[in-house]
Amino acid sequence: MSRQKILIDTDPGVDDALAIHMAFADPRLDVVGLTTVFGNVHTYQATRNARHLVEMAGLVVPVAHGAEKPYQQAQRDPAHFIHGAEGFGDLPAPDPQRPADPRSAARFICDMADEHGEDLILCPIGPLTNLAHALDLDANLQNKIGGVVLMGGAVTVPGNVNAFAEANIHNDPHAAEMVFAAGWDVRIIGLDVTEQILCTSQHLEDIALGAPGIGGFLRDVSAFYVRFYQDSRSFDGCCLHDPAAVIAITDPDWFSYETAPVKVVLDGEGLGDTQIVDDSSRPHVRFATACRHEEIRDHFIATLKSTDQRLVER
Numbered sequence: 451m452s453r454q455k456i457l458i459d460t461d462p463g464v465d466d467a468l469a470i471h472m473a474f475a476d477p478r479l480d481v482v483g484l485t486t487v488f489g490n491v492h493t494y495q496a497t498r499n500a501r502h503l504v505e506m507a508g509l510v511v512p513v514a515h516g517a518e519k520p521y522q523q524a525q526r527d528p529a530h531f532i533h534g535a536e537g538f539g540d541l542p543a544p545d546p547q548r549p550a551d552p553r554s555a556a557r558f559i560c561d562m563a564d565e566h567g568e569d570l571i572l573c574p575i576g577p578l579t580n581l582a583h584a585l586d587l588d589a590n591l592q593n594k595i596g597g598v599v600l601m602g603g604a605v606t607v608p609g610n611v612n613a614f615a616e617a618n619i620h621n622d623p624h625a626a627e628m629v630f631a632a633g634w635d636v637r638i639i640g641l642d643v644t645e646q647i648l649c650t651s652q653h654l655e656d657i658a659l660g661a662p663g664i665g666g667f668l669r670d671v672s673a674f675y676v677r678f679y680q681d682s683r684s685f686d687g688c689c690l691h692d693p694a695a696v697i698a699i700t701d702p703d704w705f706s707y708e709t710a711p712v713k714v715v716l717d718g719e720g721l722g723d724t725q726i727v728d729d730s731s732r733p734h735v736r737f738a739t740a741c742r743h744e745e746i747r748d749h750f751i752a753t754l755k756s757t758d759q760r761l762v763e764r
Contacts, residue, residue, distance in 0.1 A: 453477070454479055454569075455571070457484075457485065462500055463499070463537050464534075468690070475507075482562055486514070491530070492528055493517065502545075507761060520625065557584075575618075577619075601691055603618075605739075610641060624714075647743045649690050672688065707737060707738055710726045
């Protein structure tokens with residue numbers, strides 16, 4: 451069976467960990483690398499955490515350290531109040547043994563595009579800074595790969611940072627604007643759909659029962675994240691933001707899209723807003739507006755229940 455090659459650009463982060471372990475466990479995917487960025491945590495923490503996730507899965511997947519600050523604007527504090535001081539909830543900082551790849555994230559993205567071409571899909575689930583820097587390195591990058599499927603934005607719904615902006619886009623709106631304007635095949639999996647995909651604490655317990663090792667780790671790191679949802683939304687669980695972007699690659703028919711030019715507001719009260727614009731000079735992107743949320747959630751649970759068995763098979 452041919453597997454889809456993906457590169458995940460990430461800021462782990464609890465829901466990043468959920469998405470990455472799901473991608474590792476899905477036999478339809480070949481994760482060729484992880485690149486790291488600030489957002490949920492500082493970039494040095496993201497790189498350390500990503501290396502730990504790779505080692506936990508028993509894989510040899512390169513992790514390339516990425517941008518430590520936004521493309522243009524001033525850096526904001528990480529979301530430690532959502533993901534914990536080290537990015538994994540209440541758990542202490544991990545101590546992975548394998549070193550990071552020596553290349554920068556932007557260089558690694560360009561190298562993977564050269565190596566795999568249209569067989570490669572980029573899956574950014576954090577701020578888009580590394581993709582913007584990769585475009586600076588290779589002005590033809592968007593014509594080499596198979597596309598970009600990203601978690602970010604709120605095109606038709608309110609944001610989660612303020613009334614307008616979603617967190618990944620708000621953390622680096624200038625980079626997001628570069629990505630949306632670059633002319634490659636972009637699918638936006640934003641709050642328009644991800645807030646419909648709900649995972650309860652009981653679902654996380656079920657995952658831990660099915661896979662006590664990796665699933666137990668994911669339940670434990672998610673406890674802090676779930677408490678944020680309990681306090682802020684009175685919901686005993688969480689939204690599956692980042693996993694949704696990965697599932698949009700493996701199961702595209704579970705999502706419905708509209709197509710239009712989308713730009714990012716770069717100043718003022720609406721900073722980071724992702725807006726549909728009537729501008730024929732801009733490339734069109736696809737943004738998800740509906741999804742089969744129960745199938746997506748059930749697939750997420752079933753895949754993560756298989757993680758320990760995948761580790762044994764490796």
